[in-house]
Amino acid sequence: MAGISTHVLDVSLGKPIAGMxxxxxxxxxxxxxxxxxxxxxxxxxxxxxxLPAAQARTGDFELRFWVADYFRTPDVFADIVPVRFTVADAAQHYHVPLLCSPWSFGTYRGS
Structure with missing residues (x-):
């Protein structure tokens, strides 16, 4: 399975984020x-x-996560979190999750 997928977790609550x-x-x-x-x-x-498997291709991509719009707290640290990455092999699947809270974020290449 090729293409690009993602998911988002709220690490401060230990649960998935809906509506981001x-x-x-x-x-x-x-x-x-x-x-x-x-x-x-x-x-x-x-x-x-x-990015569906049928449209998979090599190249440089950026996912933008609208973190501040989701958390809506006055002390939120990040607004829009950009994650730039390169698809080197279009036959592989690239899963790029975001782990975040109102004060932090992190990512990795998942499966």
């Missing part, structure tokens, strides 16, 4: 081109892949 806006951009174009926009479901995932 996420955007995927192709960074190989100037200006960067919006490929897909979605909101997370009750499981913290998007209902469809950010």
């Amino acid at each position: 806006q996420i955007e995927l951009f192709d960074m190989g174009t100037q200006p960067p081109k919006l490929i897909h926009r979605a909101r997370t479901n009750s499981d913290g995932r998007t209902d469809t892949p950010m």
